[in-house]
Amino acid sequence: MFQPDLPQGTAEGTISLLFGHPDPSTLLTPAMRDALNSAMNSPQFYGAFQYGPEQGTRALIKYLVDKLNREQQLGVQTENVMITAGSTGALDMVTRLFAPPNSIVLVEAPSYADSLHVLRDHHVRLRGIPMDDQGLIVTELERILAELNVANDLPIMLYTIPNYHNPTGITLAESRRVEILNLADRYGFLIVEDDVYHDLGFESTVPSSFYALADGKSVLSIGSFSKTFAPGLRVGWLVADKNIIDQCVNCGVLQMGGGSNPFSAQVIAEFCSKGYLEPHIETLRAIYKQRCEAALTALSRYMPSDVRWTHPRGGFFLWLTLPPTVLASEVKRVANERGLNFALGEGFFIDPADGRHNLRIAFSFAALPDLERGLELLAQVIETVRRHT
Numbered sequence: 001m002f003q004p005d006l007p008q009g010t011a012e013g014t015i016s017l018l019f020g021h022p023d024p025s026t027l028l029t030p031a032m033r034d035a036l037n038s039a040m041n042s043p044q045f046y047g048a049f050q051y052g053p054e055q056g057t058r059a060l061i062k063y064l065v066d067k068l069n070r071e072q073q074l075g076v077q078t079e080n081v082m083i084t085a086g087s088t089g090a091l092d093m094v095t096r097l098f099a100p101p102n103s104i105v106l107v108e109a110p111s112y113a114d115s116l117h118v119l120r121d122h123h124v125r126l127r128g129i130p131m132d133d134q135g136l137i138v139t140e141l142e143r144i145l146a147e148l149n150v151a152n153d154l155p156i157m158l159y160t161i162p163n164y165h166n167p168t169g170i171t172l173a174e175s176r177r178v179e180i181l182n183l184a185d186r187y188g189f190l191i192v193e194d195d196v197y198h199d200l201g202f203e204s205t206v207p208s209s210f211y212a213l214a215d216g217k218s219v220l221s222i223g224s225f226s227k228t229f230a231p232g233l234r235v236g237w238l239v240a241d242k243n244i245i246d247q248c249v250n251c252g253v254l255q256m257g258g259g260s261n262p263f264s265a266q267v268i269a270e271f272c273s274k275g276y277l278e279p280h281i282e283t284l285r286a287i288y289k290q291r292c293e294a295a296l297t298a299l300s301r302y303m304p305s306d307v308r309w310t311h312p313r314g315g316f317f318l319w320l321t322l323p324p325t326v327l328a329s330e331v332k333r334v335a336n337e338r339g340l341n342f343a344l345g346e347g348f349f350i351d352p353a354d355g356r357h358n359l360r361i362a363f364s365f366a367a368l369p370d371l372e373r374g375l376e377l378l379a380q381v382i383e384t385v386r387r388h389t
Protein backbone atom coordinates (compact mmCIF):
# COMPACT_ATOMS: atom_id res chain seq x y z
CA MET A 1 0.00 0.00 0.00
CA PHE A 2 1.27 3.46 -0.92
CA GLN A 3 2.29 5.46 2.19
CA PRO A 4 2.37 9.22 1.69
CA ASP A 5 5.59 10.95 2.82
CA LEU A 6 5.36 13.25 5.83
CA PRO A 7 6.29 16.83 4.91
CA GLN A 8 10.05 17.43 5.10
CA GLY A 9 11.33 17.87 8.66
CA THR A 10 8.08 16.90 10.41
CA ALA A 11 7.47 14.02 12.83
CA GLU A 12 4.32 12.38 14.15
CA GLY A 13 3.27 13.94 17.50
CA THR A 14 5.56 16.99 17.25
CA ILE A 15 4.43 20.58 16.72
CA SER A 16 6.54 21.78 13.81
CA LEU A 17 7.45 25.45 13.66
CA LEU A 18 10.59 24.34 11.84
CA PHE A 19 10.21 24.84 8.10
CA GLY A 20 8.49 27.39 5.87
CA HIS A 21 5.96 24.93 4.50
CA PRO A 22 2.68 26.38 3.24
CA ASP A 23 -0.47 25.89 5.28
CA PRO A 24 -1.68 22.39 4.25
CA SER A 25 -5.25 23.68 3.71
CA THR A 26 -3.98 25.85 0.83
CA LEU A 27 -2.68 22.91 -1.20
CA LEU A 28 -4.70 20.97 -3.76
CA THR A 29 -7.73 23.26 -3.46
CA PRO A 30 -10.78 22.71 -5.72
CA ALA A 31 -9.43 25.41 -8.10
CA MET A 32 -6.09 23.56 -8.29
CA ARG A 33 -7.86 20.27 -9.05
CA ASP A 34 -9.91 22.02 -11.71
CA ALA A 35 -6.77 23.48 -13.33
CA LEU A 36 -5.07 20.08 -13.18
CA ASN A 37 -8.05 18.37 -14.83
CA SER A 38 -8.45 20.90 -17.59
CA ALA A 39 -4.70 20.98 -18.28
CA MET A 40 -4.70 17.18 -18.60
CA ASN A 41 -7.69 17.24 -20.92
CA SER A 42 -6.28 19.86 -23.24
CA PRO A 43 -4.70 18.67 -26.53
CA GLN A 44 -1.51 20.65 -25.72
CA PHE A 45 -0.90 18.65 -22.55
CA TYR A 46 1.12 16.16 -24.60
CA GLY A 47 3.94 18.76 -24.42
CA ALA A 48 4.00 18.43 -20.63
CA PHE A 49 5.36 14.89 -21.05
CA GLN A 50 8.03 15.95 -23.56
CA TYR A 51 11.36 17.79 -23.15
CA GLY A 52 10.31 21.45 -23.23
CA PRO A 53 11.89 24.65 -24.57
CA GLU A 54 15.02 25.56 -22.57
CA GLN A 55 13.61 28.91 -21.48
CA GLY A 56 10.52 27.21 -20.07
CA THR A 57 6.81 26.85 -20.82
CA ARG A 58 5.81 29.80 -23.03
CA ALA A 59 2.31 30.22 -21.59
CA LEU A 60 3.68 30.64 -18.08
CA ILE A 61 6.41 33.05 -19.20
CA LYS A 62 3.78 35.18 -20.94
CA TYR A 63 1.61 35.17 -17.84
CA LEU A 64 4.56 36.23 -15.65
CA VAL A 65 5.54 39.03 -18.03
CA ASP A 66 2.01 40.47 -17.80
CA LYS A 67 1.84 40.03 -14.04
CA LEU A 68 5.22 41.63 -13.37
CA ASN A 69 4.55 44.55 -15.70
CA ARG A 70 1.05 45.12 -14.30
CA GLU A 71 1.87 44.77 -10.61
CA GLN A 72 5.44 46.05 -10.43
CA GLN A 73 5.51 48.34 -13.48
CA LEU A 74 8.62 46.53 -14.73
CA GLY A 75 8.50 46.77 -18.50
CA VAL A 76 9.93 43.27 -19.04
CA GLN A 77 9.49 41.19 -22.19
CA THR A 78 9.46 37.44 -22.70
CA GLU A 79 13.22 37.54 -23.38
CA ASN A 80 13.75 38.73 -19.77
CA VAL A 81 11.99 35.83 -18.03
CA MET A 82 12.69 32.13 -17.74
CA ILE A 83 11.17 29.25 -15.79
CA THR A 84 13.39 27.51 -13.24
CA ALA A 85 13.23 24.46 -10.98
CA GLY A 86 11.98 26.47 -8.02
CA SER A 87 13.83 29.54 -6.86
CA THR A 88 16.46 27.17 -5.53
CA GLY A 89 17.18 26.00 -9.09
CA ALA A 90 17.52 29.64 -10.14
CA LEU A 91 20.00 30.46 -7.37
CA ASP A 92 22.02 27.34 -8.09
CA MET A 93 22.15 28.20 -11.79
CA VAL A 94 23.09 31.87 -11.42
CA THR A 95 25.76 31.07 -8.85
CA ARG A 96 27.21 28.39 -11.11
CA LEU A 97 27.23 30.72 -14.11
CA PHE A 98 28.15 34.08 -12.58
CA ALA A 99 30.06 33.47 -9.33
CA PRO A 100 33.28 31.56 -10.02
CA PRO A 101 34.78 29.43 -7.22
CA ASN A 102 36.62 31.59 -4.68
CA SER A 103 34.79 34.78 -5.65
CA ILE A 104 33.12 36.74 -2.84
CA VAL A 105 29.35 36.67 -2.43
CA LEU A 106 27.80 39.05 0.08
CA VAL A 107 24.79 37.88 2.07
CA GLU A 108 22.67 39.29 4.85
CA ALA A 109 23.66 38.11 8.31
CA PRO A 110 21.53 36.17 9.00
CA SER A 111 20.43 34.71 5.65
CA TYR A 112 18.35 31.74 4.49
CA ALA A 113 20.28 28.62 5.56
CA ASP A 114 19.55 26.62 2.41
CA SER A 115 20.73 29.46 0.19
CA LEU A 116 23.99 29.57 2.13
CA HIS A 117 24.20 25.84 1.50
CA VAL A 118 23.63 26.30 -2.25
CA LEU A 119 26.22 29.10 -2.39
CA ARG A 120 28.74 26.98 -0.48
CA ASP A 121 28.19 24.15 -2.98
CA HIS A 122 29.78 26.46 -5.54
CA HIS A 123 32.84 27.14 -3.39
CA VAL A 124 32.40 30.88 -3.23
CA ARG A 125 33.60 32.86 -0.21
CA LEU A 126 30.67 34.23 1.81
CA ARG A 127 30.76 37.53 3.63
CA GLY A 128 27.88 38.52 5.93
CA ILE A 129 26.46 42.05 6.24
CA PRO A 130 24.70 42.74 9.56
CA MET A 131 21.01 43.65 9.63
CA ASP A 132 18.79 45.78 11.86
CA ASP A 133 15.01 46.10 11.89
CA GLN A 134 15.11 47.92 8.51
CA GLY A 135 17.13 45.15 6.86
CA LEU A 136 20.71 45.09 5.66
CA ILE A 137 22.71 47.96 7.22
CA VAL A 138 24.07 50.07 4.37
CA THR A 139 26.87 51.71 6.40
CA GLU A 140 28.16 48.22 7.24
CA LEU A 141 28.00 47.24 3.58
CA GLU A 142 29.89 50.40 2.68
CA ARG A 143 32.55 49.71 5.31
CA ILE A 144 33.06 46.13 4.12
CA LEU A 145 33.19 47.17 0.46
CA ALA A 146 35.82 49.82 1.23
CA GLU A 147 37.86 47.18 3.06
CA LEU A 148 37.55 44.69 0.20
CA ASN A 149 38.42 47.41 -2.28
CA VAL A 150 41.68 48.13 -0.46
CA ALA A 151 42.46 44.40 -0.60
CA ASN A 152 41.61 44.40 -4.31
CA ASP A 153 39.14 41.61 -3.60
CA LEU A 154 35.71 43.05 -4.48
CA PRO A 155 32.57 40.85 -4.38
CA ILE A 156 30.97 39.40 -7.48
CA MET A 157 27.41 39.54 -6.14
CA LEU A 158 25.10 40.35 -3.27
CA TYR A 159 22.43 37.76 -2.49
CA THR A 160 19.52 39.42 -0.66
CA ILE A 161 15.99 38.55 0.47
CA PRO A 162 14.48 42.05 0.54
CA ASN A 163 10.85 41.26 1.37
CA TYR A 164 9.70 39.36 4.47
CA HIS A 165 13.18 37.99 4.85
CA ASN A 166 13.94 34.41 5.76
CA PRO A 167 14.75 33.94 8.67
CA THR A 168 13.89 37.31 10.26
CA GLY A 169 10.67 38.41 8.54
CA ILE A 170 12.20 41.89 8.10
CA THR A 171 11.57 44.00 4.97
CA LEU A 172 14.42 46.08 3.57
CA ALA A 173 13.57 49.81 3.52
CA GLU A 174 13.19 51.18 -0.01
CA SER A 175 15.65 54.04 0.64
CA ARG A 176 18.29 51.44 1.53
CA ARG A 177 17.61 49.57 -1.72
CA VAL A 178 18.47 52.74 -3.64
CA GLU A 179 21.68 53.20 -1.63
CA ILE A 180 22.65 49.56 -2.17
CA LEU A 181 22.11 49.93 -5.92
CA ASN A 182 24.43 52.95 -5.91
CA LEU A 183 27.09 50.88 -4.15
CA ALA A 184 26.58 48.00 -6.63
CA ASP A 185 27.11 50.46 -9.43
CA ARG A 186 30.21 51.99 -7.81
CA TYR A 187 31.86 48.68 -6.93
CA GLY A 188 30.55 46.65 -9.87
CA PHE A 189 28.73 43.71 -8.32
CA LEU A 190 25.49 41.96 -9.32
CA ILE A 191 22.44 41.94 -7.06
CA VAL A 192 20.53 38.67 -6.83
CA GLU A 193 17.20 39.41 -5.16
CA ASP A 194 15.35 36.39 -3.86
CA ASP A 195 11.78 37.65 -3.78
CA VAL A 196 9.82 34.46 -3.13
CA TYR A 197 7.55 36.12 -0.53
CA HIS A 198 6.78 39.16 -2.69
CA ASP A 199 3.06 38.37 -3.02
CA LEU A 200 2.59 37.44 0.63
CA GLY A 201 2.57 40.85 2.26
CA PHE A 202 -0.09 41.55 4.91
CA GLU A 203 -0.50 45.13 3.74
CA SER A 204 -1.31 46.29 0.23
CA THR A 205 2.05 47.97 -0.40
CA VAL A 206 5.43 46.38 -0.86
CA PRO A 207 8.58 48.46 -1.50
CA SER A 208 9.81 48.64 -5.10
CA SER A 209 12.03 45.71 -5.99
CA PHE A 210 15.73 46.13 -6.77
CA TYR A 211 14.88 45.09 -10.32
CA ALA A 212 12.27 47.88 -10.64
CA LEU A 213 14.51 50.51 -9.05
CA ALA A 214 17.45 49.61 -11.30
CA ASP A 215 15.33 49.16 -14.41
CA GLY A 216 16.82 45.68 -14.64
CA LYS A 217 20.45 46.80 -14.77
CA SER A 218 22.78 44.34 -12.98
CA VAL A 219 19.88 42.85 -10.99
CA LEU A 220 18.70 39.24 -11.18
CA SER A 221 15.30 38.77 -9.58
CA ILE A 222 14.11 35.35 -8.48
CA GLY A 223 10.50 34.35 -7.82
CA SER A 224 8.65 31.16 -6.97
CA PHE A 225 5.29 29.42 -7.05
CA SER A 226 6.32 27.34 -4.02
CA LYS A 227 4.72 29.73 -1.56
CA THR A 228 1.75 30.84 -3.68
CA PHE A 229 0.81 27.57 -5.41
CA ALA A 230 2.65 24.47 -4.18
CA PRO A 231 6.29 23.63 -3.39
CA GLY A 232 5.85 20.07 -4.67
CA LEU A 233 5.60 21.36 -8.24
CA ARG A 234 9.08 22.95 -8.04
CA VAL A 235 8.44 25.95 -10.29
CA GLY A 236 10.14 29.32 -9.96
CA TRP A 237 11.40 31.98 -12.34
CA LEU A 238 14.28 34.29 -13.05
CA VAL A 239 13.94 37.87 -14.36
CA ALA A 240 17.06 39.50 -15.76
CA ASP A 241 18.65 41.30 -18.66
CA LYS A 242 18.29 39.40 -21.98
CA ASN A 243 22.01 38.79 -22.05
CA ILE A 244 21.89 37.01 -18.68
CA ILE A 245 18.77 35.01 -19.58
CA ASP A 246 20.49 33.91 -22.81
CA GLN A 247 23.49 32.62 -20.87
CA CYS A 248 21.21 30.74 -18.49
CA VAL A 249 19.09 29.24 -21.26
CA ASN A 250 22.28 28.06 -22.96
CA CYS A 251 23.74 26.42 -19.86
CA GLY A 252 24.52 22.71 -19.99
CA VAL A 253 21.75 21.54 -17.70
CA LEU A 254 18.98 23.17 -19.75
CA GLN A 255 20.50 22.29 -23.13
CA MET A 256 20.67 18.68 -22.04
CA GLY A 257 17.39 18.43 -20.16
CA GLY A 258 15.02 20.89 -21.85
CA GLY A 259 13.13 23.52 -19.85
CA SER A 260 12.50 23.13 -16.13
CA ASN A 261 9.48 21.06 -15.09
CA PRO A 262 7.18 21.47 -18.14
CA PHE A 263 4.51 19.31 -16.51
CA SER A 264 4.22 21.51 -13.42
CA ALA A 265 4.59 24.70 -15.42
CA GLN A 266 1.65 23.77 -17.68
CA VAL A 267 -0.57 23.03 -14.71
CA ILE A 268 0.31 26.37 -13.10
CA ALA A 269 -0.17 28.19 -16.43
CA GLU A 270 -3.67 26.71 -16.63
CA PHE A 271 -4.40 27.79 -13.04
CA CYS A 272 -3.26 31.32 -13.83
CA SER A 273 -5.06 31.59 -17.17
CA LYS A 274 -8.33 30.61 -15.48
CA GLY A 275 -7.92 33.65 -13.21
CA TYR A 276 -7.44 31.52 -10.10
CA LEU A 277 -4.06 32.85 -8.92
CA GLU A 278 -5.08 36.36 -7.82
CA PRO A 279 -7.96 35.28 -5.54
CA HIS A 280 -5.80 32.44 -4.22
CA ILE A 281 -3.08 34.92 -3.26
CA GLU A 282 -5.67 37.10 -1.49
CA THR A 283 -6.75 34.06 0.54
CA LEU A 284 -3.14 33.23 1.39
CA ARG A 285 -2.45 36.77 2.57
CA ALA A 286 -5.43 36.66 4.91
CA ILE A 287 -4.43 33.23 6.26
CA TYR A 288 -0.80 34.12 6.95
CA LYS A 289 -1.70 37.51 8.38
CA GLN A 290 -4.03 35.79 10.84
CA ARG A 291 -1.33 33.25 11.73
CA CYS A 292 1.29 35.93 12.21
CA GLU A 293 -1.04 37.96 14.43
CA ALA A 294 -1.86 34.86 16.48
CA ALA A 295 1.87 34.15 16.89
CA LEU A 296 2.59 37.74 17.95
CA THR A 297 -0.27 37.67 20.47
CA ALA A 298 0.98 34.36 21.91
CA LEU A 299 4.52 35.72 22.12
CA SER A 300 3.44 38.82 24.04
CA ARG A 301 1.25 36.73 26.30
CA TYR A 302 3.75 34.01 27.18
CA MET A 303 7.35 35.12 26.57
CA PRO A 304 9.62 36.31 29.36
CA SER A 305 10.16 40.09 29.18
CA ASP A 306 13.80 39.77 28.08
CA VAL A 307 13.02 37.77 24.91
CA ARG A 308 12.75 39.92 21.77
CA TRP A 309 11.15 39.16 18.41
CA THR A 310 10.54 40.74 15.00
CA HIS A 311 7.18 42.02 13.71
CA PRO A 312 6.93 40.82 10.08
CA ARG A 313 4.73 42.58 7.53
CA GLY A 314 4.44 39.43 5.41
CA GLY A 315 5.92 36.01 4.70
CA PHE A 316 6.25 32.96 6.92
CA PHE A 317 8.79 33.71 9.68
CA LEU A 318 9.50 35.38 13.00
CA TRP A 319 12.94 35.71 14.57
CA LEU A 320 13.53 35.47 18.29
CA THR A 321 16.47 36.75 20.30
CA LEU A 322 16.92 35.00 23.64
CA PRO A 323 18.57 36.50 26.72
CA PRO A 324 22.39 36.27 26.61
CA THR A 325 22.48 33.51 29.24
CA VAL A 326 20.13 31.21 27.32
CA LEU A 327 21.50 29.04 24.52
CA ALA A 328 19.08 28.36 21.66
CA SER A 329 20.58 24.86 21.21
CA GLU A 330 19.67 23.98 24.78
CA VAL A 331 16.16 25.36 24.31
CA LYS A 332 15.80 23.24 21.18
CA ARG A 333 17.01 20.09 22.94
CA VAL A 334 14.45 20.45 25.73
CA ALA A 335 11.70 21.58 23.33
CA ASN A 336 12.26 18.53 21.13
CA GLU A 337 11.85 16.27 24.19
CA ARG A 338 8.52 17.99 24.86
CA GLY A 339 7.28 17.62 21.27
CA LEU A 340 8.11 21.01 19.75
CA ASN A 341 10.47 21.83 16.90
CA PHE A 342 11.83 25.06 15.38
CA ALA A 343 14.99 26.21 13.59
CA LEU A 344 18.14 27.18 15.46
CA GLY A 345 19.56 30.60 14.63
CA GLU A 346 23.03 29.11 14.09
CA GLY A 347 22.32 27.68 10.63
CA PHE A 348 21.49 31.13 9.26
CA PHE A 349 24.90 32.66 9.92
CA ILE A 350 28.23 32.12 8.20
CA ASP A 351 29.74 31.80 11.67
CA PRO A 352 27.17 29.71 13.60
CA ALA A 353 28.31 31.30 16.88
CA ASP A 354 26.58 34.55 15.80
CA GLY A 355 23.19 32.82 16.09
CA ARG A 356 23.66 31.08 19.43
CA HIS A 357 20.87 33.09 21.05
CA ASN A 358 18.47 33.19 18.11
CA LEU A 359 15.78 30.95 16.77
CA ARG A 360 13.38 31.07 13.83
CA ILE A 361 9.68 30.38 14.12
CA ALA A 362 7.76 29.40 10.97
CA PHE A 363 4.14 30.40 11.58
CA SER A 364 3.01 29.16 8.15
CA PHE A 365 2.54 25.44 8.69
CA ALA A 366 1.29 24.25 12.09
CA ALA A 367 -2.47 24.53 12.71
CA LEU A 368 -3.40 27.68 14.65
CA PRO A 369 -4.03 25.93 18.00
CA ASP A 370 -0.69 24.09 17.64
CA LEU A 371 1.08 27.35 16.80
CA GLU A 372 -0.31 29.02 19.92
CA ARG A 373 0.32 25.96 22.11
CA GLY A 374 3.84 25.64 20.64
CA LEU A 375 4.74 29.22 21.54
CA GLU A 376 3.39 28.79 25.07
CA LEU A 377 5.50 25.65 25.38
CA LEU A 378 8.52 27.47 23.99
CA ALA A 379 8.19 30.18 26.66
CA GLN A 380 8.07 27.50 29.36
CA VAL A 381 11.14 25.77 27.93
CA ILE A 382 13.08 29.06 27.84
CA GLU A 383 12.34 29.54 31.57
CA THR A 384 13.33 25.93 32.33
CA VAL A 385 16.63 26.32 30.50
CA ARG A 386 17.32 29.64 32.20
CA ARG A 387 16.78 28.06 35.63
CA HIS A 388 19.25 25.29 34.83
CA THR A 389 21.93 27.58 33.43
Ligand SMILES: Cc1ncc(COP(=O)(O)O)c(C=O)c1O
Nearest residue numbers: 020086087088112166224226236
Ligand atom coordinates in the same frame (compact mmCIF):
# COMPACT_ATOMS: atom_id res chain seq x y z
C1 LIG B 1 14.13 33.03 0.84
C2 LIG B 1 13.78 31.72 0.20
N1 LIG B 1 14.27 31.42 -1.00
C3 LIG B 1 13.99 30.27 -1.60
C4 LIG B 1 13.18 29.32 -1.00
C5 LIG B 1 12.93 28.03 -1.71
O1 LIG B 1 12.03 28.25 -2.75
P1 LIG B 1 11.75 27.16 -3.87
O2 LIG B 1 10.82 26.15 -3.29
O3 LIG B 1 11.12 27.96 -4.97
O4 LIG B 1 13.04 26.56 -4.29
C6 LIG B 1 12.65 29.57 0.26
C7 LIG B 1 11.84 28.56 0.93
O5 LIG B 1 11.72 28.52 2.14
C8 LIG B 1 12.97 30.80 0.87
O6 LIG B 1 12.51 31.10 2.09
